[in-house]
């Protein structure tokens with residue numbers, strides 16, 4: 140899982156109105172994202188935003 144992929148995923152989520160938190164996933168190093176009070180890792184929990 141490359142850093143470029145993480146940046147790509149995070150950038151797309153920012154465009155969709157998600158907020159990047161100051162915390163990072165302990166498993167993959169991606170910034171944790173937040174929307175509507177829910178915080179999740181976009182790399183490890185992709186189902187969280189595929190709705």
Ligand SMILES: [Zn+2]
Pocket residue numbers: 164165166167168169180181182183184
């Ligand atoms: Zn992760």
